[in-house]
Amino acid sequence: MKIIEVTAAIIQKQDEVLAAQRSHDDELGYKWEFPGGKIEQNESAEECIVRELEEEFGIKTKVVGYLGESKYDYDNKIILLKAFFVEHIQGVYQLRVHQNIRWIKITELKTLDWAPADIELVNQLVKHHKLK
Ligand SMILES: Nc1nc2c([nH]c(=O)n2[C@H]2C[C@H](O)[C@@H](COP(=O)(O)OP(=O)(O)OP(=O)(O)O)O2)c(=O)[nH]1
Numbered sequence: 183m184k185i186i187e188v189t190a191a192i193i194q195k196q197d198e199v200l201a202a203q204r205s206h207d208d209e210l211g212y213k214w215e216f217p218g219g220k221i222e223q224n225e226s227a228e229e230c231i232v233r234e235l236e237e238e239f240g241i242k243t244k245v246v247g248y249l250g251e252s253k254y255d256y257d258n259k260i261i262l263l264k265a266f267f268v269e270h271i272q273g274v275y276q277l278r279v280h281q282n283i284r285w286i287k288i289t290e291l292k293t294l295d296w297a298p299a300d301i302e303l304v305n306q307l308v309k310h311h312k313l314k
Pocket residue numbers: 188189190209210214215216217218219220221261263297298299300
């Protein structure tokens with residue numbers, strides 16, 4: 183089965199992380215995710231995440247690190263989700279595709295109803311946070 187490479191942004195503000203809720207009429211509607219999207223041809227993962235954040239929220243950002251990845255089999259496709267630490271540079275968040283966004287403490291991340299592929303990333307992020 184085809185593996186689809188998708189990027190996901192971990193954006194932190196003090197001790198909180200940005201979580202975004204997928205639109206009700208989207209696949210995985212209402213599920214929470216780290217914003218991002220599919221990597222296009224001739225695009226690096228870093229370019230992809232910066233482009234997606236501009237498209238989805240109208241913000242300028244830069245990649246500052248890499249958390250890790252999660253591979254998830256959704257039956258009809260396999261998603262390889264790559265999570266980057268991203269810093270906000272400029273712009274007010276506009277909700278262009280998501281239902282909602284929330285800033286949430288890392289210790290409370292597990293209370294959200296995450297897209298299945300994201301659960302592994304949440305676990306990695308909690309571990310990463312504890313090691314700091
Ligand atoms: N962006 C993003 N997608 C995720 C996450 N977790 C997860 O399972 N996905 C899945 C949902 C979709 O099947 C796929 C990414 O699709 P998308 O709809 O967000 O990406 P896109 O904007 O590039 O897609 P498209 O509508 O242009 O085709 O990955 C996540 O944390 N972030």
